[in-house]
Amino acid sequence: MQTQLNKHDMSSIKATIPHYTDVFNLTNTSRPSETDFRADIKETMVKYVTFLRKNDAPFFLSMFPIHYVNNNSLDFDFAFMDNRSSHKVNDGNATYTNAFEFLYDSCHWALAKANATSVKIVIGAIGWPTDSYPGANVANAERFYKTFLPFIASGKGTPMRPNQTINVFLNNLSDENRLFLDLGSFQRHWGIYKFNGEPKYRIDFSGKGRDLYPSTAKGVIFMPNRWCVFNGNLDDPGKVEYMKSLACSESDCSSLDLGGSCENLTYVEKVSYAFNRYFQTKGQASQTSDDKCHMGGLGKVVPNDPSNGKCEFPVEILSAENVIEGATFGASGSSRDRVHGRMSLSAGLLALTVLWMIL
Template sequence: MVEFITLLNNSKAPFVVNMFPLIFNGENHWDPEFAFIDNNSNITIHDDNGLVYKNVFEFIYDSFLHAIKKAGGGPNVELTVGQIGWPTDGYPGATSANAERFFKYLLPFVKSNKGTPLRPGISIEVYIHTLVDENLHKIKLGAFRRHWGVYNNNGQPKYKIDFSGQGRDMYPTSAKGVVLMPKRWCVFNGNTTNQTLVQQMFDLACQEADCTSLSPGGSCHHLNYVQNVSYAFNRFYQNKAQYNNKVFLCEFGGLGKVVPDDPSVGTCKFPIEILTAEIADTKGMINMAGHRLSGYWTVLLLSLLLIIGIYM
């Protein structure tokens, strides 16, 4: 590490750190309010030099500055926050309302050049993580890792955020031209005669689709048994673009059925997939409402739409 810091110091390159206040705060079992930068927490940290910290952002930032200095880093080594964000699902406290509150105070703080207790008056460079959710992200370290996006997968913002740092009460630009699949959902028919089969079908659905909202602290963790299975079935169904083939989709060993009414429950939303590309049925062989472009291509398409919307 000392050699690395020396290299940064000589080249005047920044030290880049990723910072996720909610997760850091939760892992240390601190007061949830300490994760926000509006300083309403009952926690106050005093260091050996008499510096006082009332929020986790300044505490983490200055901890890295202190470590860099001890490793030989001089004033040439600036600290850049390469990723900072607030997940909106899959973790206790991960909600759109909390994400909105976090950025409402963080971005004006950064823009103000107020600095931190250790380095008052400095400019802090931060990069928001991330534009849209990543439904294929690995979740070994937590279900929340798929829910960092400012935007939903349909290109609509989840919460108000002023990227300029002026603290304006506003939603960012929505994506234009996004079309959803037809309003239909695949749900569990409630037949619990064969519990083993139900579990197998649930596992099958969640292997292929994103069920992280069912995780503890997630927006759908409060569902009952039938609703829980229904959520998984629908995620799979939408993930496969509502392909109307009972062998492939909403059949689930005779446990699934398609319904026209939205089965969403409270904070748990049963989504409808995006119609991203139509496939021509030239030979009358295919019965598909559309074909979902997967993974990074979907993210790329939404990103382009959002960029166009922001600068128009």
């Protein structure tokens, strides 16, 4: 791709590929200066970064401090940049007190060993999930961004690259309920915003560290306040489990997983959660000919919110197609009085609206 861009006098456009921190030998290192590309892919990576160097293209690095700290059984506070961690790494004249600077400089060391010190690093994705993983919650996400964004805005750089501007892309504007789960269920919960355009936590995109919520989207329309739950019939446990699994295969039940906000529900409540996710995903279809809450005779529609503590049973936002067709569902109540559903076409448009408001 870069070769073709160069041929057509468009060399100012740079082609690059994002990489995760698993391209490095981090499992065998304790200091950034020991970092190199993994032995099994080093030859390929050296060729790649050499090409980047010759074309003045950046190396896009995705990193997730929460995942790195948990996977390596480090002090959890090392994932944050507020200097509360008891874990410190001394590397020559440099001292590392947080995972971001540690990983960023580790990448620089790997590039240096590949004779590519001039290649600029861009953080292609960094963020904090709010569900379905140990430590993934709203409070920790807010804590992470509270110091991370002012650090980036300061231009102070890292021990290996002091006084250097770091370009960063945040992951993610809103949750993605269809994202692949190769790393874990938490991948569907990176969103800074809920699906209705309401921010999950306080975050100051300017990097000034102000204690405020970003703009909230307006005019979001929800489906009626009704939920599909398990009727409690356990006469055939195998059938119940089959219908629960079927419901989750067609919807997002990641909040039921380890570390999730719905992990501690009873089995009956977990079945209800699965049934409701399916029901909402299918647009609350409950006509006689297309009853998405039938669930083999195990489901029933209820008017009262079955949410339990931190576990929300979401109500779907109205899809764009239904809005265009003149559906009569209202948007009663404020955004904070409603629960939230999956990403639909209208949510996609909403995300663009939110982005416009932020900018």
